[in-house]
Amino acid sequence: SEPLEEVIEGDVNGIDEEVKEWEEVEFLVDSGASMTVTGEGMIKAVTASKPDPSRSYKLADGSTFPHKGHKQFLGVTNEGWSRKMKASVTDVDRPLLSVAQVVQHGGRVVFDKNGSYIDGPKGQQRIHLEQKGGLYLMKMWIPRDQATPFPGQA
Numbered sequence: 001s002e003p004l005e006e007v008i009e010g011d012v013n014g015i016d017e018e019v020k021e022w023e024e025v026e027f028l029v030d031s032g033a034s035m036t037v038t039g040e041g042m043i044k045a046v047t048a049s050k051p052d053p054s055r056s057y058k059l060a061d062g063s064t065f066p067h068k069g070h071k072q073f074l075g076v077t078n079e080g081w082s083r084k085m086k087a088s089v090t091d092v093d094r095p096l097l098s099v100a101q102v103v104q105h106g107g108r109v110v111f112d113k114n115g116s117y118i119d120g121p122k123g124q125q126r127i128h129l130e131q132k133g134g135l136y137l138m139k140m141w142i143p144r145d146q147a148t149p150f151p152g153q154a
Helices: 099-104
Strands: 022-030 056-058 064-066 070-077 082-089 096-098 108-110 116-119 126-132 135-143
Touching: 096 099, 099 108
Parallel strands: 022 096
Antiparallel strands: 022 135, 056 064, 070 082, 070 135, 108 116, 116 126, 126 135
């Protein structure tokens, strides 16, 4: 099992002709998030599954947001690693990458002043994190064509 990977059947498809060829998404790497989440208008190459009205998300201040489905998608890191990911959809301003989920899938997240990163199982892949204003970000590129994200790929 790879970090950032949860494979579930279905829900991967392009949504409309206005989606750009590649969508840049910056995930805020969050050690306090139990789930990886995204907003409704983010990751436009895929549609969300049906919402589960029995699920919701609670913030530290006690407020809650409804579950609005999930999006399963293929993303590509700046290092060129392809990752299958799943993010729950709810009312957030920016996508959050759950450190807990990365660790649960065999990865390791390192926050360090000399360079922060996510390592895959046994250190076989390294995804570098960017620090901006005290926040750690993981940049991904989401291809519009989820079936063949690279030109010439079969």
